[in-house]
Amino acid sequence: MAQIPERNPNMEGPLEADPDLYDGSDSSLGDEVSKYTASLTSSIERYPIENGRRYHAFKDGSYVMPNDESELDRLDLTHQLMKITLGDKLYVAPIDKPKSILDIGTGTGIWAIEMGDIFPDANIIGTDLAPTQPTWVPANVKFEIDDAEAPWTFRHKFDYIHIRYLAAAIVDWPKLMRQTFNATEPGGWAEFQDFDLKYYSEDGSLKEEHKVQQWITTLLKAAEDFGRDPSPGAKLEGYMRDAGFEDVHHEKYRMPIGPWPKDKHLKTIGAWNLVQLEDGLEGFTLRLFTTFLGWKLEEVQVLLANVRKDIRDPKIHSQFDFHVCWGRKPK
Secondary structure, X not given: OOOOOOOOHHXXXXXXXXXXXXXXXXXXXXXXXXXXXXXXXXXXXXXXXEOOEEOOOOOOOOOOOOOOHHHHHHHHHHHHHHHHHOOOOOOOOOOOOOOEEEEEOOOXXXXXXXXXXXOOOOEEEEEEOOOOOOOOOOOOEEEEEOOOOOOOOOOOOEEEEEEXXXXXXXXXXXXXXXXXXXXXXXXXXXXXXXXXXXXXXXXXXXXXXXXXXXXXXXXXXXXXXXXXXXXXXXXXXXXXXXXXXXEEEEEEXXXXXXXXXXXXXXXXXXXXXXXXXXXXXXXXXXXXXXHHOOOOHHHHHHHHHHHHHHHOOOOOOOEEEEEEEEEEOOO
């Protein structure tokens, strides 16, 4: 797995594009990273179907993303993308032999399962809106159906709470932080990893007339109007401090879209990011654009075809930011 080098280019200066990058229309781009992806077996339930995609049955409509096999595969791929970005790390908080771990919004459960292998003496609970996790897991890992925004009813507190990738899924972030603080054992740690999904370029190559910029601007506005913040990453530090956490640390990582950076590590991140974005375009867009904004399915498909062209164009150096924030509950 790729490691962050001693000189971390993600934290330094403007990103430099690779002048030798092959043509962005090359269909082999996806093949370059697809060999790393794998899906986990998940339970099959009766879920709502919209525009050919499957959605959560529990509190239907509260979450805009699908939960079908295509989306579960993308979530596992995004898990690997985040690990690569962090230097093959599942977490960055300074935890030491935790006995109890909580993973909110566990998705496919892949993070909780890997943590179960790393910390075999820890009891790990993963919660999500749907039972899309595998049944064969480490003995110290279990999954529960739950809504992160409902009152938490855990019978004990946790040494470490992990909450990742809830962009466009949460109505009340300060409330989520308070519940996290209350459920953390005194002296324990909480860690949030999330995005600021505003696309930008440092060299001006991403322009307003590009379809990808028009798409992401419309998407983010729709998510905000739907009451879910699509860009919580930069706000995590403030939320954690306001909730009462101490020793709060915050790091920002740039995630290029496509393998256009010259730096090898950032090129790898960009390639993985491009694949997860292409795999997720329909899932990100369909429910918000058709149900909430009233677009026709055909209109969405035409737009997304043009978005795909833009994100594969190596002359458009678009990127967004990934934020990691962790803090300790006072003893």
